[in-house]
Amino acid sequence: MCPKTIAPGGRLTPPVKPDDDECCHLDCPNCVLVVYQEQLLEYELSLQSLNRRQKPTTPSPVYDLSFYSSKDDEKESSIRQMLQMEMNRAVYEVASNDVITAPHQTADGAWRSVRHIDLRIRDDQQEQVGEQVSNIGVYVPNDLPVVERMLVHLHVQDPGALYTAKLIVDSEQQSSHQHQSLHERPFAHVGTVRDALTWNFDLISAPRPRFLRILAAYASDDNDVAALMAPQTAEAIQYERPHQHVTMADIFDRFPSVRLSFADFFQIVPPNSPRYYTISSSRKFIPNVVSITLGLRKKDVLPMPRCSSYLAMLKPGEAIRASFYQSSLVFPFHDHRPLMLISAGTGIAPFRAFLQDLEHEDETLPHRHRPTYLFYGCRAASVDFLYGEELQRAQESGVLDQLHVTFSDDSDQPKRYVQDALIEHSELVARHLLVDEGYTYVCGSLAMGRAVKKAIAGAILRHTEYSGGKIATQEDAERVVTQKLAGHLIIAELW
Secondary structure, three states: OOOOOOOOOOOOOOOOOOOHHHOOOOOOOOOHHHHHHHHHHHHHHHHHHHHHHOOOOOOOOOEEEEEEOOOOHHHHHHHHHHHHHHHHOOEEEEEEEEEEEEEEEOOOOOEEEEEEEEEEOOHHHHHHHOOOOOEEEEEOOOOHHHHHHHHHHOOOOOOOOEEEEEEOOOHHHHHHHHHHHHHOOOOOOEEEHHHHHHHHEOOOOOOOHHHHHHHHOOEOOHHHHHHHHOOOHHHHHHHHOOOOOOOHHHHHHHOOOEOOOHHHHHHHOOEOOOEEEEEOOOOOOOOOEEEEEEEEEEOOOOOOOHHHHHHHHOOOOOEEEEEEEOOOOOOOOOOOOOEEEEEEHHHHHHHHHHHHHHHHHHHHOOOOOOOEEEEEEEOOHHHHOOOHHHHHHHHHHOOOOEEEEEEOOOOOOOOOOHHHHHHHOHHHHHHHHHOOOOEEEEEEOHHHHHHHHHHHHHHHHHOHHHOOOOOOOHHHHHHHHHHHHHOOOEEEEEO
8 A cells, every 4th residue: 555655844734644444454664554653753843843943922921910019008008917927927936956966978978967956836836837747848048149130130120019929720720729828938929029039939940941941932032042942951051060050040141132020030930949858856745846857968069958058057046937748757646556667867857756756645645555666777876876865765764665776887896787677676577567567667768768678578578477378489578568558557758
């Protein structure tokens, strides 16, 4: 059967798919189905090429923005009351910020330290924070010089001008947005222009190709348009400055024909997303404090992560803006199963909170002690045995039934990792999972998580007597681990 020819110069209309009876099923080299696939590929490539060549149009607005001047005294007064509420919302005072592990060099040459930060929670903030939260999302302000440069690029005459922003949504979007609005960004709906540039937008992260393509709609120079639409531009800009953050202001410097107002910018700029940390204190045990265990890591000329650096510099009496969330590592108040806690390094953070929850539980339910076993991997006792005294006190007081600590860099002992302790206590692990049906929580690195999962499967296989004859092979043991993960009896938070 004769093939359909491919139009020269690129196809801009979709090809027509052949009917099933058009193919003779004799594997012809010019089969109509083969030609159809070639035409379809050419059509898709032509569309991609056309999209790259055409300047995009400015996007439809996402927010309904209103601005207020001092001439409208009555309206401005109402907006300023809203602004005052926003300025005080989700602001938490730093009570303490202490080094708990002094800077030390790791095997890969990086410098590492750990800090413990306590945030004070006022009585009027208790409901806002919540009782079952386990993660805190910290907002980092944009650097002042970048904010000042963007005020110039956006031709802002009055940085103190007030605005309100209302999301434009259809009925289908409304319900999902109402859920998201529980944890709004600072100054997302009311503020001054300077507030928005400082807190609401991400001006520091390297802009992504999709944003640069949108920005091309506001460029008047053809070369700027072409460069902004090229998929490799973002990567090329970052390549030129490998050890520095490429900021939003740098992009505007590089493409001077891009001109848009603050109102236009508000519609397209990426949001300032929070950086998440696991809370290392119990809301039930110490309701007026939220703790963060902050690991700091600095290597060569690479900059330290912005949020880590920001938190490390905070002094008592200063404040942060933050939101609170639940994660998978939530203490199981709803039932009384035994607990097995497995962590390494700063992965101990949520389990410090768990131990405080256990202490609270023992005080309120003294006749219903919950068996709990903690396996903790550190480098050396003198370096990063985080909260060591607290852990030992928990064991001595009976809050913690067993504490197994391993050290990988202790000069006086052979290297041992947390998975080695699990293997050594495989009978306990198997009984906990198969007989007691207990919860197992894992927190640490991805590599540690893989090793722990393998050790748990090995423990189950080693003690098949607890399985009632259902486990005979490695595949059987791994299937049990998978089932426990699916049933939320093994819960892991890894990074």
